[in-house]
Every structure is written in structure tokens, then in C-alpha cells.
Amino acid sequence: MYRILTRCRACQGPIKQVVSLGHSPLANSLTATRDEAMSLPRFPLNLCSCEQCGFVQLDIAIESRVLFEHYVYVTPNARSLEAHYESLVAALDAFPYKAKPLAEMRVVEMGSNNGAFLRAIRSRVRSVVGIEPAKNIAEQANLDGIPTIPEFFTEQSVEDLREKVGPVDMFVARHCMAHLDDLPGTLRAISKMLADDGIAVIENAYLRSTLGGTQLDQIYHEHMSYFALRSLSRLMLSCGLQVQHAHVAGVHGGSIVVIASKRGGPVTSDHDNVWNEEELLDEELHQFAFRTHAAIGGLRESVRHLLSQGFDIHTYGATAKGNTLLNAIGLSSDEIPFAVDSTPLKQGRYLPGSGVLVISEQDAARKQPDIYLLTAWNYAEEIMGKQTAFREAGGRFLVPLPFPRLIGKR
Ligand code: DWN
Numbered sequence: 001m002y003r004i005l006t007r008c009r010a011c012q013g014p015i016k017q018v019v020s021l022g023h024s025p026l027a028n029s030l031t032a033t034r035d036e037a038m039s040l041p042r043f044p045l046n047l048c049s050c051e052q053c054g055f056v057q058l059d060i061a062i063e064s065r066v067l068f069e070h071y072v073y074v075t076p077n078a079r080s081l082e083a084h085y086e087s088l089v090a091a092l093d094a095f096p097y098k099a100k101p102l103a104e105m106r107v108v109e110m111g112s113n114n115g116a117f118l119r120a121i122r123s124r125v126r127s128v129v130g131i132e133p134a135k136n137i138a139e140q141a142n143l144d145g146i147p148t149i150p151e152f153f154t155e156q157s158v159e160d161l162r163e164k165v166g167p168v169d170m171f172v173a174r175h176c177m178a179h180l181d182d183l184p185g186t187l188r189a190i191s192k193m194l195a196d197d198g199i200a201v202i203e204n205a206y207l208r209s210t211l212g213g214t215q216l217d218q219i220y221h222e223h224m225s226y227f228a229l230r231s232l233s234r235l236m237l238s239c240g241l242q243v244q245h246a247h248v249a250g251v252h253g254g255s256i257v258v259i260a261s262k263r264g265g266p267v268t269s270d271h272d273n274v275w276n277e278e279e280l281l282d283e284e285l286h287q288f289a290f291r292t293h294a295a296i297g298g299l300r301e302s303v304r305h306l307l308s309q310g311f312d313i314h315t316y317g318a319t320a321k322g323n324t325l326l327n328a329i330g331l332s333s334d335e336i337p338f339a340v341d342s343t344p345l346k347q348g349r350y351l352p353g354s355g356v357l358v359i360s361e362q363d364a365a366r367k368q369p370d371i372y373l374l375t376a377w378n379y380a381e382e383i384m385g386k387q388t389a390f391r392e393a394g395g396r397f398l399v400p401l402p403f404p405r406l407i408g409k410r
């Protein structure tokens with residue numbers, strides 16, 4: 001069901017530990033009962049880096065089938081995501097080294113979830129197809145009109161998929177490359193899916209943003225790899241893909257977007273800017289490890305202090321990130337009874353390790369706490385925007401990272 005890594009998944013060099021978050025259950029393994037949630041198996045959560053190529057990764061890989069075959073994460077409706085899709089499409093349109101205009105491109109996205117990005121780009125391109133391993137979510141995407149193949153995209157399945165939908169002019173992988181144990185195999189498969197003049201677009205949480213923002217909650221078992229431009233470029237090159245563009249977008253706390261091709265060629269000035277800023281990554285990792293311990297201790301003390309003053313605290317967002325946080329701090333439903341989340345698949349279920357019950361935003365309106373611990377901090381603007389009545393009535397938000405901050409007036 002899992003394997004422990006002693007060597008780098010990118011280059012096979014030796015890996016060393018950067019920081020440990022102890023043992024944690026799988027972040028999206030929400031359960032039907034509180035007892036189940038409290039007795040889930042826990043796995044080590046150690047962030048490591050490669051001594052040879054600098055690639056940052058966990059030293060454990062849980063089997064994909066266990067993590068993703070029945071998935072509860074559904075891309076939420078959010079204005080900030082819509083705005084991001086728009087600017088991503090604009091960046092693809094402006095990318096000067098592509099062989100054909102967007103309007104002529106056949107686009108395939110792996111890990112396409114409910115098809116939110118494909119829906120956003122559909123009117124600008126020739127065709128779209130999603131490939132999504134979570135059968136429950138792929139089925140919904142199909143019903144909603146986004147053609148989606150319910151399969152894992154792997155080196156083994158690529159020939160078959162190329163038959164069905166290839167060759168592809170633009171292959172998109174957003175926030176799923178971190179989820180793969182066989183990253184080199186998947187990158188080789190992407191290269192095989194592409195037409196000779198096609199482009200690959202990869203987006204993922206950016207390591208420097210994770211480190212700079214002390215986003216220790218980005219560390220959980222689904223996130224097996226943590227991406228920076230230099231180490232990713234090296235790996236992609238060894239798999240037949242040359243990076244020609246990179247920029248950092250604001251979504252999910254800071255995400256790197258790279259555009260690569262099989263033929264290679266000139267690189268954009270944005271690429272060089274990102275590249276040049278990665279000089280001190282080793283030192284940033286070291287500082288992150290140090291701040292992580294302080295952040296966990298600080299948040300634990302802050303929450304305990306608020307509880308001892310008699311404030312009720314619920315979390316806003318039944319996020320994977322939040323589950324890392326609750327488990328690292330050691331909080332359970334004794335302290336935090338409810339987590340609010342808009343995803344129907346999560347509602348009525350219990351958070352792994354903490355046993356917190358997930359309720360809908362409608363139910364939450366009827367039992368509001370004094371303070372929401374904002375575990376979906378990447379959607380702070382829309383959530384706080386939705387909750388103006390709560391705030392006007394004196395409710396406050398506790399933003400956990402990079403250090404605890406209370407927002408709102410008593
Ligand atoms: O990489 C991954 C990222 C992109 O998504 C996955 N491995 C898992 C997942 O991580 P997460 O659960 O930490 O993701 P989010 O995007 O921070 O989740 C936001 C959660 O907040 C969703 O469950 C929906 C919920 N939400 C809400 O209740 N009300 C979101 C919005 C915008 C809202 O208004």
C-alpha cells in the first residue's frame with residue numbers, strides 16, 4: 001500500500017530529511033464515523049530533499065489507488081479560481097514560442113477533476129478532453145458536458161490513451177504532478193501524448209511560496225513532490241520535455257506554471273526571473289524547518305488560549321491542508337466540534353485523526369462559533385466575503401499561517 005523512499009524519485013540520488021511532521025492519517029480519508037476517524041492508520045510525514053539534484057519530496061509514497069480512486073476533493077466554485085483560469089489562458093495565448101494559435105489546439109488535461117479548467121478554456125480552443133482517475137468525479141464531469149476518461153494517466157496507459165485522444169497540441173497537468181510516485185514515467189508519458197510541436201503546461205504549488213509562507217500544511221501524503229523550477233526543469237529535460245516559460249501565480253498560496261515542449265527553443269524572461277530567484281533554496285528550506293516548529297507551537301498555544309477564554313472555535317474548510325494542521329497541533333473534536341465545507345461529498349463525514357464533523361455552509365449559519373480557524377486560507381477573500389453577517393455580529397477568523405492572526409472585531 002506504500003513504499004518508503006531512501007533515494008530521490010527524480011534522479012535516484014540520496015535524500016535527507018528537512019523537517020518531520022510526525023505521523024498523520026491520509027489527509028482526505030474522511031470517514032463515516034468518529035471512531036473510524038480516530039483509529040485510522042498513521043503514516044510518517046517527513047519532508048526531504050535530494051543531496052544530488054535538490055528535488056524536494058516526501059520519503060513515503062502511498063499507492064495512487066488508495067489515495068485517488070474514490071476522491072472527496074472537488075474543485076470548488078470560487079471567483080479567485082475563475083480569475084486564475086482567465087489569466088492562465090491569457091498567458092498561454094501570449095506564450096510566443098507555440099507553433100499554432102490556441103484556437104487550433106486540441107487540449108487534454110490529466111487530473112481534470114470536475115472539468116473546471118477545461119470549461120474555462122473550452123470556447124478558446126479546438127477541443128477539450130479530461131482524464132480523471134476518481135471515477136465518481138469523472139462521471140459528474142461527463143454529466144456536466146466535459147468529456148472525461150475515467151482513468152489514471154500513466155506510462156502504461158499512454159499508448160491506449162494516445163490512440164483515443166492523441167496526438168495532443170496542449171497537455172495540461174494542474175495540481176496533480178505532486179500526487180505521482182512515478183513522476184519521471186508520467187513526464188515521459190506526457191511527452192508521448194504530445195504532437196511534435198505541442199506544449200505541456202504544468203501547474204503546482206510552488207516550493208518557494210510554501211517555504212516563504214511557512215505553509216507547513218501543504219505537506220501531506222498526497223503531495224509526494226514539491227516543485228521548484230530548477231529541479232523540475234532538470235527532471236523534465238531527462239524525460240524529453242524542455243521548459244521554455246515559468247511564472248508564479250497566486251492560487252493555492254503561490255503556484256508555479258511552466259510551459260515546456262519536446263523541441264525546446266528560446267525561454268521567456270519570466271522564466272529567467274523565476275530561475276534567478278532560486279539561488280538560496282537550501283537556506284530557505286533550512287529556515288522553513290525552523291519556522292515550522294515555531295508555527296505549530298504558536299498555533300497550539302493560540303488555540304488553547306482562545307478556548308480557555310471560553311470561545312467556541314470551528315474550522316472553515318475541511319481541507320487536506322487543515323487535516324495536516326489539526327494533526328500536527330494535536331487538536332480533536334473535543335476542542336473543535338465542526339468543520340464547515342461547501343463540498344457535499346465531505347459533509348456528514350469526520351476528519352481523519354481529529355474526528356471533527358463536517359457540516360455544510362447552510363448548517364453552519366445555524367450554529368456559528370465565535371471564531372473560525374480558517375484552514376481554507378487560500379480562499380480567505382471569498383469566504384470572508386460570504387461571511388459578512390458573521391463578522392458584523394462579532395465573529396472572527398483565525399488565520400493560522402505563517403503565524404496566527406485574529407481578523408475581525410469583538
Ligand atoms: O493539491 C491539492 C489541492 C489543489 O486541493 C489536493 N491534493 C487536495 C486539495 O487540497 P485542499 O483540500 O487543501 O484544497 P483547497 O482548495 O484549499 O480546499 C478548499 C476547501 O474549502 C474545499 O473543500 C471547499 C471549501 N470551500 C468552502 O467550504 N467554501 C471553498 C470555498 C471557496 C468556499 O467558499
Ligand code: ZN
Binds near residue numbers: 051055
Ligand atoms: Zn535527486
